[in-house]
Amino acid sequence: MAFKNALIAFMAPLPSIIFYNYFLNHHQNHDHILSFLWNWCNQHPLILANTLFFLNIDVGFWLISLLQSSNWMIDLYWTVIPVLLVHYFGRHPAAEYNLWRSMVVVVLTWVWAIRLTHNYFRREKWQWGAREDWRFTDMAKQHGQNWWWVSFFGVYLIQQVFLFGVCLPLYIVHSVNKPLNIWDFIALVVCVCGIIYAYIADTQLHAFVSNNEKLKEEGKAMVPNLDEGLWYYSRHPNYFGEQVWWWGLAIFGWNLGGSWVFVGALINTLCLAYVTTLVEKRMLKQEYRVDAYKMYQKTTSVWVPWHKSSTNLLPKEKDS
Structure with a gap:
Protein backbone atom coordinates (compact mmCIF):
# COMPACT_ATOMS: atom_id res chain seq x y z
CA MET A 1 0.00 0.00 0.00
CA ALA A 2 2.76 2.45 0.93
CA PHE A 3 4.60 1.81 -2.36
CA LYS A 4 1.39 2.25 -4.35
CA ASN A 5 0.62 5.54 -2.60
CA ALA A 6 4.17 6.79 -3.19
CA LEU A 7 3.85 5.93 -6.89
CA ILE A 8 0.51 7.73 -7.11
CA ALA A 9 1.94 10.78 -5.34
CA PHE A 10 4.86 11.04 -7.78
CA MET A 11 2.69 10.52 -10.86
CA ALA A 12 -0.23 12.76 -9.83
CA PRO A 13 1.29 16.14 -10.88
CA LEU A 14 2.83 14.83 -14.11
CA PRO A 15 0.04 16.09 -16.45
CA SER A 16 0.70 19.72 -15.45
CA ILE A 17 4.49 19.32 -15.43
CA ILE A 18 4.53 17.68 -18.88
CA PHE A 19 2.20 20.28 -20.37
CA TYR A 20 4.15 23.20 -18.92
CA ASN A 21 7.49 21.90 -20.14
CA TYR A 22 6.03 21.28 -23.60
CA PHE A 23 4.75 24.85 -23.59
CA LEU A 24 8.17 26.21 -22.59
CA ASN A 25 9.82 24.31 -25.45
CA HIS A 26 7.32 25.33 -28.13
CA HIS A 27 5.91 28.71 -27.12
CA GLN A 28 8.12 30.57 -29.62
CA ASN A 29 7.06 28.36 -32.51
CA HIS A 30 4.37 30.52 -34.14
CA ASP A 31 3.79 27.96 -36.88
CA HIS A 32 2.85 25.31 -34.36
CA ILE A 33 -0.73 24.04 -34.53
CA LEU A 34 -1.14 25.13 -30.91
CA SER A 35 0.29 28.64 -31.41
CA PHE A 36 -2.99 30.25 -30.31
CA LEU A 37 -2.88 28.28 -27.06
CA TRP A 38 0.79 29.18 -26.54
CA ASN A 39 0.00 32.89 -26.97
CA TRP A 40 -2.75 32.65 -24.38
CA CYS A 41 -0.43 30.84 -21.96
CA ASN A 42 2.19 33.56 -22.53
CA GLN A 43 -0.19 36.37 -21.76
CA HIS A 44 -1.95 34.86 -18.74
CA PRO A 45 0.59 33.15 -16.46
CA LEU A 46 -1.55 33.45 -13.32
CA ILE A 47 -4.72 32.23 -15.03
CA LEU A 48 -2.78 29.36 -16.60
CA ALA A 49 -1.44 28.32 -13.20
CA ASN A 50 -4.96 28.36 -11.75
CA THR A 51 -6.28 26.38 -14.71
CA LEU A 52 -3.63 23.69 -14.28
CA PHE A 53 -4.32 23.62 -10.54
CA PHE A 54 -8.05 23.21 -11.12
CA LEU A 55 -7.69 20.40 -13.65
CA ASN A 56 -4.78 18.54 -12.06
CA ILE A 57 -5.35 19.11 -8.32
CA ASP A 58 -9.02 19.94 -7.84
CA VAL A 59 -10.36 17.45 -10.36
CA GLY A 60 -7.48 14.97 -10.61
CA PHE A 61 -6.74 14.59 -6.91
CA TRP A 62 -10.46 14.51 -6.14
CA LEU A 63 -11.00 11.58 -8.52
CA ILE A 64 -8.05 9.76 -6.93
CA SER A 65 -9.56 10.38 -3.49
CA LEU A 66 -12.85 8.83 -4.62
CA LEU A 67 -11.03 5.73 -5.86
CA GLN A 68 -9.02 5.42 -2.65
CA SER A 69 -11.75 6.63 -0.26
CA SER A 70 -9.16 8.92 1.32
CA ASN A 71 -8.07 12.55 0.96
CA TRP A 72 -4.54 11.94 2.25
CA MET A 73 -2.69 13.33 -0.78
CA ILE A 74 -3.79 16.96 -0.52
CA ASP A 75 -2.14 17.17 2.91
CA LEU A 76 1.19 16.07 1.46
CA TYR A 77 0.94 18.33 -1.58
CA TRP A 78 0.27 21.42 0.52
CA THR A 79 4.02 21.34 1.14
CA VAL A 80 4.91 20.66 -2.51
CA ILE A 81 2.67 22.99 -4.52
CA PRO A 82 4.38 26.25 -3.42
CA VAL A 83 7.70 24.82 -4.67
CA LEU A 84 6.11 23.92 -8.01
CA LEU A 85 4.57 27.40 -8.22
CA VAL A 86 7.77 29.33 -7.46
CA HIS A 87 9.58 27.48 -10.26
CA TYR A 88 6.58 27.85 -12.57
CA PHE A 89 6.56 31.64 -12.10
CA GLY A 90 10.34 31.87 -12.39
CA ARG A 91 10.53 29.92 -15.66
CA HIS A 92 7.52 31.49 -17.37
CA PRO A 93 8.48 33.42 -20.55
CA ALA A 94 6.75 36.54 -19.18
CA ALA A 95 8.74 36.47 -15.95
CA GLU A 96 10.69 39.59 -15.02
CA TYR A 97 12.58 39.74 -11.74
CA ASN A 98 15.66 40.63 -9.76
CA LEU A 99 17.84 37.51 -9.83
CA TRP A 100 19.05 37.81 -6.23
CA ARG A 101 15.56 38.34 -4.83
CA SER A 102 14.31 35.39 -6.86
CA MET A 103 17.10 33.15 -5.57
CA VAL A 104 16.37 34.12 -1.96
CA VAL A 105 12.65 33.43 -2.33
CA VAL A 106 13.23 30.12 -4.14
CA VAL A 107 15.64 28.92 -1.42
CA LEU A 108 13.28 30.03 1.35
CA THR A 109 10.38 28.21 -0.29
CA TRP A 110 12.45 25.04 -0.57
CA VAL A 111 13.57 25.26 3.07
CA TRP A 112 9.99 25.79 4.23
CA ALA A 113 8.76 22.88 2.10
CA ILE A 114 11.48 20.50 3.30
CA ARG A 115 10.72 21.39 6.93
CA LEU A 116 6.98 20.85 6.55
CA THR A 117 7.36 17.69 4.45
CA HIS A 118 9.76 16.25 7.02
CA ASN A 119 7.27 17.03 9.76
CA TYR A 120 4.47 15.39 7.76
CA PHE A 121 6.34 12.12 7.28
CA ARG A 122 7.69 12.16 10.84
CA ARG A 123 4.16 12.55 12.14
CA GLU A 124 2.88 9.77 9.84
CA LYS A 125 5.73 7.45 10.91
CA TRP A 126 7.32 7.70 7.45
CA GLN A 127 4.37 6.13 5.65
CA TRP A 128 2.76 7.31 2.43
CA GLY A 129 -0.98 7.89 2.78
CA ALA A 130 -1.44 5.97 6.02
CA ARG A 131 -4.41 8.19 6.89
CA GLU A 132 -6.18 11.36 5.90
CA ASP A 133 -6.42 14.49 8.02
CA TRP A 134 -8.82 13.87 10.94
CA ARG A 135 -10.76 16.99 9.98
CA PHE A 136 -11.66 15.45 6.63
CA THR A 137 -12.71 12.26 8.39
CA ASP A 138 -14.99 14.26 10.68
CA MET A 139 -16.42 16.16 7.71
CA ALA A 140 -17.11 12.86 5.91
CA LYS A 141 -19.11 11.61 8.91
CA GLN A 142 -20.99 14.91 9.05
CA HIS A 143 -22.01 14.91 5.36
CA GLY A 144 -22.58 11.18 5.01
CA GLN A 145 -23.54 10.04 1.50
CA ASN A 146 -23.09 13.56 0.12
CA TRP A 147 -19.40 13.65 1.04
CA TRP A 148 -18.28 12.29 -2.34
CA TRP A 149 -19.25 15.58 -4.04
CA VAL A 150 -18.98 17.93 -1.05
CA SER A 151 -15.32 16.90 -0.73
CA PHE A 152 -14.59 18.46 -4.12
CA PHE A 153 -15.43 21.89 -2.70
CA GLY A 154 -14.56 21.36 0.97
CA VAL A 155 -11.18 19.70 0.43
CA TYR A 156 -9.85 20.59 -3.03
CA LEU A 157 -11.39 23.76 -4.49
CA ILE A 158 -10.95 25.60 -1.19
CA GLN A 159 -7.25 24.63 -1.19
CA GLN A 160 -6.84 26.52 -4.46
CA VAL A 161 -8.13 29.69 -2.83
CA PHE A 162 -5.79 29.33 0.15
CA LEU A 163 -2.70 28.23 -1.75
CA PHE A 164 -2.87 30.84 -4.48
CA GLY A 165 -3.69 33.45 -1.89
CA VAL A 166 -0.58 32.80 0.19
CA CYS A 167 1.57 32.14 -2.91
CA LEU A 168 0.74 35.42 -4.64
CA PRO A 169 4.05 36.93 -3.42
CA LEU A 170 5.85 34.26 -5.46
CA TYR A 171 4.14 35.60 -8.57
CA ILE A 172 4.85 39.25 -7.73
CA VAL A 173 8.53 38.54 -7.06
CA HIS A 174 8.78 37.07 -10.57
CA SER A 175 6.82 39.80 -12.34
CA VAL A 176 8.59 42.94 -11.03
CA ASN A 177 12.28 43.75 -11.45
CA LYS A 178 13.45 46.21 -8.81
CA PRO A 179 16.73 46.47 -6.88
CA LEU A 180 16.98 44.92 -3.43
CA ASN A 181 16.28 47.15 -0.44
CA ILE A 182 15.94 47.00 3.34
CA TRP A 183 12.45 45.46 3.14
CA ASP A 184 13.85 42.41 1.37
CA PHE A 185 16.18 41.89 4.33
CA ILE A 186 13.29 42.35 6.78
CA ALA A 187 11.17 39.87 4.83
CA LEU A 188 14.06 37.38 4.83
CA VAL A 189 14.50 37.66 8.59
CA VAL A 190 10.75 37.27 9.26
CA TRP A 231 4.40 25.49 24.29
CA TYR A 232 4.84 27.15 27.68
CA TYR A 233 4.31 30.56 26.10
CA SER A 234 1.69 29.67 23.47
CA ARG A 235 -0.92 26.94 23.00
CA HIS A 236 -0.17 26.70 19.28
CA PRO A 237 3.39 27.89 18.61
CA ASN A 238 3.62 25.74 15.47
CA TYR A 239 0.66 27.61 13.98
CA PHE A 240 2.21 30.92 15.01
CA GLY A 241 5.51 30.08 13.31
CA GLU A 242 3.70 29.00 10.15
CA GLN A 243 1.81 32.28 9.97
CA VAL A 244 4.99 34.31 10.54
CA TRP A 245 6.47 32.56 7.49
CA TRP A 246 3.52 33.45 5.23
CA TRP A 247 3.37 37.05 6.45
CA GLY A 248 7.11 37.37 5.88
CA LEU A 249 6.65 36.10 2.33
CA ALA A 250 3.89 38.68 1.84
CA ILE A 251 6.37 41.44 2.73
CA PHE A 252 8.38 40.50 -0.37
CA GLY A 253 5.29 41.11 -2.52
CA TRP A 254 4.23 44.27 -0.69
CA ASN A 255 7.73 45.68 -1.16
CA LEU A 256 7.27 45.37 -4.93
CA GLY A 257 4.01 47.29 -5.02
CA GLY A 258 1.54 44.51 -4.25
CA SER A 259 -0.28 46.34 -1.46
CA TRP A 260 -3.15 43.82 -1.73
CA VAL A 261 -0.88 40.80 -1.29
CA PHE A 262 -1.53 40.58 2.46
CA VAL A 263 -5.09 39.44 1.70
CA GLY A 264 -3.85 35.90 1.03
CA ALA A 265 -1.95 35.71 4.29
CA LEU A 266 -4.94 37.18 6.15
CA ILE A 267 -7.37 34.61 4.70
CA ASN A 268 -4.98 31.81 5.61
CA THR A 269 -4.63 33.19 9.15
CA LEU A 270 -8.41 33.34 9.57
CA CYS A 271 -8.68 29.76 8.32
CA LEU A 272 -6.02 28.61 10.78
CA ALA A 273 -7.85 30.45 13.56
CA TYR A 274 -10.89 28.31 12.76
CA VAL A 275 -8.73 25.18 12.69
CA THR A 276 -7.42 26.18 16.13
CA THR A 277 -10.96 26.07 17.53
CA LEU A 278 -11.46 22.59 16.04
CA VAL A 279 -8.19 21.34 17.53
CA GLU A 280 -9.01 22.67 20.98
CA LYS A 281 -12.51 21.18 20.93
CA ARG A 282 -10.93 17.86 20.01
CA MET A 283 -8.47 18.15 22.89
CA LEU A 284 -11.32 18.74 25.33
CA LYS A 285 -13.06 15.55 24.19
CA GLN A 286 -10.19 13.46 25.57
CA GLU A 287 -11.11 12.75 29.19
CA TYR A 288 -7.61 12.30 30.57
CA ARG A 289 -6.60 15.82 29.59
CA VAL A 290 -9.79 17.89 30.00
CA ASP A 291 -8.95 19.54 33.34
CA ALA A 292 -5.30 20.17 32.47
CA TYR A 293 -6.18 21.66 29.10
CA LYS A 294 -8.89 23.93 30.49
CA MET A 295 -6.33 25.35 32.91
CA TYR A 296 -3.85 25.63 30.04
CA GLN A 297 -6.40 27.68 28.10
CA LYS A 298 -6.85 30.05 31.04
CA THR A 299 -3.17 30.71 31.59
CA THR A 300 -1.58 30.49 28.14
CA SER A 301 -1.83 32.66 25.05
CA VAL A 302 -3.48 31.10 21.99
CA TRP A 303 -0.91 31.89 19.29
CA VAL A 304 1.35 34.81 20.09
CA PRO A 305 4.05 33.87 22.65
CA TRP A 306 3.30 35.64 25.92
CA HIS A 307 3.98 35.39 29.63
CA LYS A 308 2.02 32.96 31.76
CA SER A 309 -0.92 34.16 33.79
CA SER A 310 -1.66 32.50 37.11
CA THR A 311 -5.04 34.22 37.33
CA ASN A 312 -8.05 34.69 35.13
CA LEU A 313 -6.96 38.23 34.33
CA LEU A 314 -5.32 37.17 31.06
CA PRO A 315 -7.12 38.96 28.23
CA LYS A 316 -9.28 36.53 26.33
CA GLU A 317 -8.05 35.83 22.80
CA LYS A 318 -10.44 34.99 20.05
CA ASP A 319 -9.87 31.66 18.31
CA SER A 320 -11.73 32.74 15.24
Missing part, protein backbone atom coordinates in the same frame (compact mmCIF):
# COMPACT_ATOMS: atom_id res chain seq x y z
CA CYS A 191 10.52 34.20 6.98
CA VAL A 192 13.55 32.51 8.56
CA CYS A 193 12.27 33.21 12.08
CA GLY A 194 8.89 31.73 11.18
CA ILE A 195 10.43 28.57 9.70
CA ILE A 196 12.77 28.02 12.68
CA TYR A 197 10.06 28.72 15.25
CA ALA A 198 7.61 26.31 13.61
CA TYR A 199 10.30 23.63 13.32
CA ILE A 200 11.19 23.84 17.01
CA ALA A 201 7.52 23.79 18.03
CA ASP A 202 6.71 20.78 15.83
CA THR A 203 9.81 18.93 17.08
CA GLN A 204 8.77 19.50 20.70
CA LEU A 205 5.24 18.33 19.89
CA HIS A 206 6.55 15.21 18.14
CA ALA A 207 8.71 14.32 21.15
CA PHE A 208 5.72 14.81 23.47
CA VAL A 209 3.40 12.63 21.35
CA SER A 210 6.06 9.92 20.96
CA ASN A 211 6.63 9.84 24.72
CA ASN A 212 2.90 9.53 25.38
CA GLU A 213 2.63 6.67 22.88
CA LYS A 214 5.44 4.89 24.71
CA LEU A 215 3.74 5.44 28.09
CA LYS A 216 0.48 4.08 26.68
CA GLU A 217 2.22 0.95 25.37
CA GLU A 218 3.74 0.41 28.81
CA GLY A 219 0.36 0.76 30.48
CA LYS A 220 1.37 3.95 32.29
CA ALA A 221 -0.58 7.19 32.67
CA MET A 222 -0.03 9.58 29.80
CA VAL A 223 1.01 13.20 30.30
CA PRO A 224 -2.20 15.21 29.76
CA ASN A 225 -0.70 18.32 28.25
CA LEU A 226 2.45 19.74 26.64
CA ASP A 227 3.38 22.82 28.64
CA GLU A 228 7.12 23.11 28.09
CA GLY A 229 9.48 24.82 25.67
CA LEU A 230 7.68 27.07 23.19
Whole structure:
Protein backbone atom coordinates (compact mmCIF):
# COMPACT_ATOMS: atom_id res chain seq x y z
CA MET A 1 0.00 0.00 0.00
CA ALA A 2 2.76 2.45 0.93
CA PHE A 3 4.60 1.81 -2.36
CA LYS A 4 1.39 2.25 -4.35
CA ASN A 5 0.62 5.54 -2.60
CA ALA A 6 4.17 6.79 -3.19
CA LEU A 7 3.85 5.93 -6.89
CA ILE A 8 0.51 7.73 -7.11
CA ALA A 9 1.94 10.78 -5.34
CA PHE A 10 4.86 11.04 -7.78
CA MET A 11 2.69 10.52 -10.86
CA ALA A 12 -0.23 12.76 -9.83
CA PRO A 13 1.29 16.14 -10.88
CA LEU A 14 2.83 14.83 -14.11
CA PRO A 15 0.04 16.09 -16.45
CA SER A 16 0.70 19.72 -15.45
CA ILE A 17 4.49 19.32 -15.43
CA ILE A 18 4.53 17.68 -18.88
CA PHE A 19 2.20 20.28 -20.37
CA TYR A 20 4.15 23.20 -18.92
CA ASN A 21 7.49 21.90 -20.14
CA TYR A 22 6.03 21.28 -23.60
CA PHE A 23 4.75 24.85 -23.59
CA LEU A 24 8.17 26.21 -22.59
CA ASN A 25 9.82 24.31 -25.45
CA HIS A 26 7.32 25.33 -28.13
CA HIS A 27 5.91 28.71 -27.12
CA GLN A 28 8.12 30.57 -29.62
CA ASN A 29 7.06 28.36 -32.51
CA HIS A 30 4.37 30.52 -34.14
CA ASP A 31 3.79 27.96 -36.88
CA HIS A 32 2.85 25.31 -34.36
CA ILE A 33 -0.73 24.04 -34.53
CA LEU A 34 -1.14 25.13 -30.91
CA SER A 35 0.29 28.64 -31.41
CA PHE A 36 -2.99 30.25 -30.31
CA LEU A 37 -2.88 28.28 -27.06
CA TRP A 38 0.79 29.18 -26.54
CA ASN A 39 0.00 32.89 -26.97
CA TRP A 40 -2.75 32.65 -24.38
CA CYS A 41 -0.43 30.84 -21.96
CA ASN A 42 2.19 33.56 -22.53
CA GLN A 43 -0.19 36.37 -21.76
CA HIS A 44 -1.95 34.86 -18.74
CA PRO A 45 0.59 33.15 -16.46
CA LEU A 46 -1.55 33.45 -13.32
CA ILE A 47 -4.72 32.23 -15.03
CA LEU A 48 -2.78 29.36 -16.60
CA ALA A 49 -1.44 28.32 -13.20
CA ASN A 50 -4.96 28.36 -11.75
CA THR A 51 -6.28 26.38 -14.71
CA LEU A 52 -3.63 23.69 -14.28
CA PHE A 53 -4.32 23.62 -10.54
CA PHE A 54 -8.05 23.21 -11.12
CA LEU A 55 -7.69 20.40 -13.65
CA ASN A 56 -4.78 18.54 -12.06
CA ILE A 57 -5.35 19.11 -8.32
CA ASP A 58 -9.02 19.94 -7.84
CA VAL A 59 -10.36 17.45 -10.36
CA GLY A 60 -7.48 14.97 -10.61
CA PHE A 61 -6.74 14.59 -6.91
CA TRP A 62 -10.46 14.51 -6.14
CA LEU A 63 -11.00 11.58 -8.52
CA ILE A 64 -8.05 9.76 -6.93
CA SER A 65 -9.56 10.38 -3.49
CA LEU A 66 -12.85 8.83 -4.62
CA LEU A 67 -11.03 5.73 -5.86
CA GLN A 68 -9.02 5.42 -2.65
CA SER A 69 -11.75 6.63 -0.26
CA SER A 70 -9.16 8.92 1.32
CA ASN A 71 -8.07 12.55 0.96
CA TRP A 72 -4.54 11.94 2.25
CA MET A 73 -2.69 13.33 -0.78
CA ILE A 74 -3.79 16.96 -0.52
CA ASP A 75 -2.14 17.17 2.91
CA LEU A 76 1.19 16.07 1.46
CA TYR A 77 0.94 18.33 -1.58
CA TRP A 78 0.27 21.42 0.52
CA THR A 79 4.02 21.34 1.14
CA VAL A 80 4.91 20.66 -2.51
CA ILE A 81 2.67 22.99 -4.52
CA PRO A 82 4.38 26.25 -3.42
CA VAL A 83 7.70 24.82 -4.67
CA LEU A 84 6.11 23.92 -8.01
CA LEU A 85 4.57 27.40 -8.22
CA VAL A 86 7.77 29.33 -7.46
CA HIS A 87 9.58 27.48 -10.26
CA TYR A 88 6.58 27.85 -12.57
CA PHE A 89 6.56 31.64 -12.10
CA GLY A 90 10.34 31.87 -12.39
CA ARG A 91 10.53 29.92 -15.66
CA HIS A 92 7.52 31.49 -17.37
CA PRO A 93 8.48 33.42 -20.55
CA ALA A 94 6.75 36.54 -19.18
CA ALA A 95 8.74 36.47 -15.95
CA GLU A 96 10.69 39.59 -15.02
CA TYR A 97 12.58 39.74 -11.74
CA ASN A 98 15.66 40.63 -9.76
CA LEU A 99 17.84 37.51 -9.83
CA TRP A 100 19.05 37.81 -6.23
CA ARG A 101 15.56 38.34 -4.83
CA SER A 102 14.31 35.39 -6.86
CA MET A 103 17.10 33.15 -5.57
CA VAL A 104 16.37 34.12 -1.96
CA VAL A 105 12.65 33.43 -2.33
CA VAL A 106 13.23 30.12 -4.14
CA VAL A 107 15.64 28.92 -1.42
CA LEU A 108 13.28 30.03 1.35
CA THR A 109 10.38 28.21 -0.29
CA TRP A 110 12.45 25.04 -0.57
CA VAL A 111 13.57 25.26 3.07
CA TRP A 112 9.99 25.79 4.23
CA ALA A 113 8.76 22.88 2.10
CA ILE A 114 11.48 20.50 3.30
CA ARG A 115 10.72 21.39 6.93
CA LEU A 116 6.98 20.85 6.55
CA THR A 117 7.36 17.69 4.45
CA HIS A 118 9.76 16.25 7.02
CA ASN A 119 7.27 17.03 9.76
CA TYR A 120 4.47 15.39 7.76
CA PHE A 121 6.34 12.12 7.28
CA ARG A 122 7.69 12.16 10.84
CA ARG A 123 4.16 12.55 12.14
CA GLU A 124 2.88 9.77 9.84
CA LYS A 125 5.73 7.45 10.91
CA TRP A 126 7.32 7.70 7.45
CA GLN A 127 4.37 6.13 5.65
CA TRP A 128 2.76 7.31 2.43
CA GLY A 129 -0.98 7.89 2.78
CA ALA A 130 -1.44 5.97 6.02
CA ARG A 131 -4.41 8.19 6.89
CA GLU A 132 -6.18 11.36 5.90
CA ASP A 133 -6.42 14.49 8.02
CA TRP A 134 -8.82 13.87 10.94
CA ARG A 135 -10.76 16.99 9.98
CA PHE A 136 -11.66 15.45 6.63
CA THR A 137 -12.71 12.26 8.39
CA ASP A 138 -14.99 14.26 10.68
CA MET A 139 -16.42 16.16 7.71
CA ALA A 140 -17.11 12.86 5.91
CA LYS A 141 -19.11 11.61 8.91
CA GLN A 142 -20.99 14.91 9.05
CA HIS A 143 -22.01 14.91 5.36
CA GLY A 144 -22.58 11.18 5.01
CA GLN A 145 -23.54 10.04 1.50
CA ASN A 146 -23.09 13.56 0.12
CA TRP A 147 -19.40 13.65 1.04
CA TRP A 148 -18.28 12.29 -2.34
CA TRP A 149 -19.25 15.58 -4.04
CA VAL A 150 -18.98 17.93 -1.05
CA SER A 151 -15.32 16.90 -0.73
CA PHE A 152 -14.59 18.46 -4.12
CA PHE A 153 -15.43 21.89 -2.70
CA GLY A 154 -14.56 21.36 0.97
CA VAL A 155 -11.18 19.70 0.43
CA TYR A 156 -9.85 20.59 -3.03
CA LEU A 157 -11.39 23.76 -4.49
CA ILE A 158 -10.95 25.60 -1.19
CA GLN A 159 -7.25 24.63 -1.19
CA GLN A 160 -6.84 26.52 -4.46
CA VAL A 161 -8.13 29.69 -2.83
CA PHE A 162 -5.79 29.33 0.15
CA LEU A 163 -2.70 28.23 -1.75
CA PHE A 164 -2.87 30.84 -4.48
CA GLY A 165 -3.69 33.45 -1.89
CA VAL A 166 -0.58 32.80 0.19
CA CYS A 167 1.57 32.14 -2.91
CA LEU A 168 0.74 35.42 -4.64
CA PRO A 169 4.05 36.93 -3.42
CA LEU A 170 5.85 34.26 -5.46
CA TYR A 171 4.14 35.60 -8.57
CA ILE A 172 4.85 39.25 -7.73
CA VAL A 173 8.53 38.54 -7.06
CA HIS A 174 8.78 37.07 -10.57
CA SER A 175 6.82 39.80 -12.34
CA VAL A 176 8.59 42.94 -11.03
CA ASN A 177 12.28 43.75 -11.45
CA LYS A 178 13.45 46.21 -8.81
CA PRO A 179 16.73 46.47 -6.88
CA LEU A 180 16.98 44.92 -3.43
CA ASN A 181 16.28 47.15 -0.44
CA ILE A 182 15.94 47.00 3.34
CA TRP A 183 12.45 45.46 3.14
CA ASP A 184 13.85 42.41 1.37
CA PHE A 185 16.18 41.89 4.33
CA ILE A 186 13.29 42.35 6.78
CA ALA A 187 11.17 39.87 4.83
CA LEU A 188 14.06 37.38 4.83
CA VAL A 189 14.50 37.66 8.59
CA VAL A 190 10.75 37.27 9.26
CA CYS A 191 10.52 34.20 6.98
CA VAL A 192 13.55 32.51 8.56
CA CYS A 193 12.27 33.21 12.08
CA GLY A 194 8.89 31.73 11.18
CA ILE A 195 10.43 28.57 9.70
CA ILE A 196 12.77 28.02 12.68
CA TYR A 197 10.06 28.72 15.25
CA ALA A 198 7.61 26.31 13.61
CA TYR A 199 10.30 23.63 13.32
CA ILE A 200 11.19 23.84 17.01
CA ALA A 201 7.52 23.79 18.03
CA ASP A 202 6.71 20.78 15.83
CA THR A 203 9.81 18.93 17.08
CA GLN A 204 8.77 19.50 20.70
CA LEU A 205 5.24 18.33 19.89
CA HIS A 206 6.55 15.21 18.14
CA ALA A 207 8.71 14.32 21.15
CA PHE A 208 5.72 14.81 23.47
CA VAL A 209 3.40 12.63 21.35
CA SER A 210 6.06 9.92 20.96
CA ASN A 211 6.63 9.84 24.72
CA ASN A 212 2.90 9.53 25.38
CA GLU A 213 2.63 6.67 22.88
CA LYS A 214 5.44 4.89 24.71
CA LEU A 215 3.74 5.44 28.09
CA LYS A 216 0.48 4.08 26.68
CA GLU A 217 2.22 0.95 25.37
CA GLU A 218 3.74 0.41 28.81
CA GLY A 219 0.36 0.76 30.48
CA LYS A 220 1.37 3.95 32.29
CA ALA A 221 -0.58 7.19 32.67
CA MET A 222 -0.03 9.58 29.80
CA VAL A 223 1.01 13.20 30.30
CA PRO A 224 -2.20 15.21 29.76
CA ASN A 225 -0.70 18.32 28.25
CA LEU A 226 2.45 19.74 26.64
CA ASP A 227 3.38 22.82 28.64
CA GLU A 228 7.12 23.11 28.09
CA GLY A 229 9.48 24.82 25.67
CA LEU A 230 7.68 27.07 23.19
CA TRP A 231 4.40 25.49 24.29
CA TYR A 232 4.84 27.15 27.68
CA TYR A 233 4.31 30.56 26.10
CA SER A 234 1.69 29.67 23.47
CA ARG A 235 -0.92 26.94 23.00
CA HIS A 236 -0.17 26.70 19.28
CA PRO A 237 3.39 27.89 18.61
CA ASN A 238 3.62 25.74 15.47
CA TYR A 239 0.66 27.61 13.98
CA PHE A 240 2.21 30.92 15.01
CA GLY A 241 5.51 30.08 13.31
CA GLU A 242 3.70 29.00 10.15
CA GLN A 243 1.81 32.28 9.97
CA VAL A 244 4.99 34.31 10.54
CA TRP A 245 6.47 32.56 7.49
CA TRP A 246 3.52 33.45 5.23
CA TRP A 247 3.37 37.05 6.45
CA GLY A 248 7.11 37.37 5.88
CA LEU A 249 6.65 36.10 2.33
CA ALA A 250 3.89 38.68 1.84
CA ILE A 251 6.37 41.44 2.73
CA PHE A 252 8.38 40.50 -0.37
CA GLY A 253 5.29 41.11 -2.52
CA TRP A 254 4.23 44.27 -0.69
CA ASN A 255 7.73 45.68 -1.16
CA LEU A 256 7.27 45.37 -4.93
CA GLY A 257 4.01 47.29 -5.02
CA GLY A 258 1.54 44.51 -4.25
CA SER A 259 -0.28 46.34 -1.46
CA TRP A 260 -3.15 43.82 -1.73
CA VAL A 261 -0.88 40.80 -1.29
CA PHE A 262 -1.53 40.58 2.46
CA VAL A 263 -5.09 39.44 1.70
CA GLY A 264 -3.85 35.90 1.03
CA ALA A 265 -1.95 35.71 4.29
CA LEU A 266 -4.94 37.18 6.15
CA ILE A 267 -7.37 34.61 4.70
CA ASN A 268 -4.98 31.81 5.61
CA THR A 269 -4.63 33.19 9.15
CA LEU A 270 -8.41 33.34 9.57
CA CYS A 271 -8.68 29.76 8.32
CA LEU A 272 -6.02 28.61 10.78
CA ALA A 273 -7.85 30.45 13.56
CA TYR A 274 -10.89 28.31 12.76
CA VAL A 275 -8.73 25.18 12.69
CA THR A 276 -7.42 26.18 16.13
CA THR A 277 -10.96 26.07 17.53
CA LEU A 278 -11.46 22.59 16.04
CA VAL A 279 -8.19 21.34 17.53
CA GLU A 280 -9.01 22.67 20.98
CA LYS A 281 -12.51 21.18 20.93
CA ARG A 282 -10.93 17.86 20.01
CA MET A 283 -8.47 18.15 22.89
CA LEU A 284 -11.32 18.74 25.33
CA LYS A 285 -13.06 15.55 24.19
CA GLN A 286 -10.19 13.46 25.57
CA GLU A 287 -11.11 12.75 29.19
CA TYR A 288 -7.61 12.30 30.57
CA ARG A 289 -6.60 15.82 29.59
CA VAL A 290 -9.79 17.89 30.00
CA ASP A 291 -8.95 19.54 33.34
CA ALA A 292 -5.30 20.17 32.47
CA TYR A 293 -6.18 21.66 29.10
CA LYS A 294 -8.89 23.93 30.49
CA MET A 295 -6.33 25.35 32.91
CA TYR A 296 -3.85 25.63 30.04
CA GLN A 297 -6.40 27.68 28.10
CA LYS A 298 -6.85 30.05 31.04
CA THR A 299 -3.17 30.71 31.59
CA THR A 300 -1.58 30.49 28.14
CA SER A 301 -1.83 32.66 25.05
CA VAL A 302 -3.48 31.10 21.99
CA TRP A 303 -0.91 31.89 19.29
CA VAL A 304 1.35 34.81 20.09
CA PRO A 305 4.05 33.87 22.65
CA TRP A 306 3.30 35.64 25.92
CA HIS A 307 3.98 35.39 29.63
CA LYS A 308 2.02 32.96 31.76
CA SER A 309 -0.92 34.16 33.79
CA SER A 310 -1.66 32.50 37.11
CA THR A 311 -5.04 34.22 37.33
CA ASN A 312 -8.05 34.69 35.13
CA LEU A 313 -6.96 38.23 34.33
CA LEU A 314 -5.32 37.17 31.06
CA PRO A 315 -7.12 38.96 28.23
CA LYS A 316 -9.28 36.53 26.33
CA GLU A 317 -8.05 35.83 22.80
CA LYS A 318 -10.44 34.99 20.05
CA ASP A 319 -9.87 31.66 18.31
CA SER A 320 -11.73 32.74 15.24
